[in-house]
Amino acid sequence: MKRPVAYVAGTGRGVPATVLTNHDFASRGIETTHDWIVERTGIHERRLAGEGESTCSMAADAARRAMEKAGVQAGDLDVIVLSTATPDRLLPATAVDLQAALGAQRAAAFDISAACSGWLYGITVAEGLIASGAAQTILVVGAEKMSAIVDWSDRATCVLFGDGAGAVVLKARDHTRRTDDPKHAKGILSTFMRSDGQLAELLWRPAGGATVPFTEAVLTDRSHFVKMAGREVFKHAVRSMSEAADRALDGARLTGADIDVMIPHQANVRIIEATAKHANIPMDKVYVNVDRFGNTSSASIGIALDEAVERGRVKEGSTVLLVAFGAGFTWASMVVRF
Numbered sequence: 001m002k003r004p005v006a007y008v009a010g011t012g013r014g015v016p017a018t019v020l021t022n023h024d025f026a027s028r029g030i031e032t033t034h035d036w037i038v039e040r041t042g043i044h045e046r047r048l049a050g051e052g053e054s055t056c057s058m059a060a061d062a063a064r065r066a067m068e069k070a071g072v073q074a075g076d077l078d079v080i081v082l083s084t085a086t087p088d089r090l091l092p093a094t095a096v097d098l099q100a101a102l103g104a105q106r107a108a109a110f111d112i113s114a115a116c117s118g119w120l121y122g123i124t125v126a127e128g129l130i131a132s133g134a135a136q137t138i139l140v141v142g143a144e145k146m147s148a149i150v151d152w153s154d155r156a157t158c159v160l161f162g163d164g165a166g167a168v169v170l171k172a173r174d175h176t177r178r179t180d181d182p183k184h185a186k187g188i189l190s191t192f193m194r195s196d197g198q199l200a201e202l203l204w205r206p207a208g209g210a211t212v213p214f215t216e217a218v219l220t221d222r223s224h225f226v227k228m229a230g231r232e233v234f235k236h237a238v239r240s241m242s243e244a245a246d247r248a249l250d251g252a253r254l255t256g257a258d259i260d261v262m263i264p265h266q267a268n269v270r271i272i273e274a275t276a277k278h279a280n281i282p283m284d285k286v287y288v289n290v291d292r293f294g295n296t297s298s299a300s301i302g303i304a305l306d307e308a309v310e311r312g313r314v315k316e317g318s319t320v321l322l323v324a325f326g327a328g329f330t331w332a333s334m335v336v337r338f
């Protein structure tokens, strides 16, 4: 029996207008330099959510743009999947706030927590729902207000992150099978997900369900911000993103030479370069915007994909490799033909 195939019908992004440059850290009392940040990460500036901007509002901006490009109305959505490490409330899911903001009354809505890989996890889950016939039109958003959870007194982490949201609308195409000739098939051609909770202590943030009893101290204690062993994370990121690239290419029966554009998670340009080199994909085929947005966690690939579509880098027929890595650790990848 032929299974429906999920394809990307529209992309969108929602990024705050406020820009924080590397030079602006001095006025915040952070001991760092533009040169240090650029040399170690490739980041020049990042966006910060302003007054009234939340994970949900950025998600809604990205979602509306993706829906408009896909020609989809709120009432057409069967499912809304929202990936975030910075939900506006822990209960209920921020996805239902997004559902209400969009007026998507028919949709089932839920959050996914897989850190920076969460958007690709979300697309993978959505692809499965479409392939099984359970849903035809799904909105997948990655949205993060990282500025709310980073420790602004820790120079090793606060310079890295930014806020924003990226979205896709996936739709069902009923006639093309995933197993068709890989050179001609369209839609999501392969997916790969992996995690390793043994390494959770290298990048984490405490929350309400931990073994510590809840007290007022939990609310005022700075210890609830993100903690990261940067150098260790870096090594694992290169290794795992390289593995993820291989697995998605194998799954689609393609090689790096078949890829028109690689869009990796935007954490650090050195991690991106190492992953591209491993996959035999030259840097002129890699979309990079970490210099302008920093690490927006699970929003980063969606923001980059939408820019790449808008700039004509990704077009009808393009074969695109998406690769992510994040806390957990989690890592994931997919090959998509547009």
Ligand code: UT7
Binding pocket: 031, 032, 033, 036, 037, 040, 041, 116, 155, 156, 157, 159, 203, 229, 230, 231, 232, 233, 234, 237, 267, 268, 271, 295, 297, 325, 326, 327
């Ligand atoms: O989204 C996925 C998860 N996150 C990542 O992928 C991040 C992965 N890690 C990284 O990108 C890098 O490890 C960092 C950019 C975070 C750090 O670069 P590094 O080359 O690994 O530097 P380091 O942490 O080993 O620190 C080197 C030095 C230290 O000083 P000493 O001990 O050598 O005197 C730090 O105190 O740089 C110092 N340092 C800074 N100096 C100026 C750390 N942060 C800063 C800063 N400005 N912002």
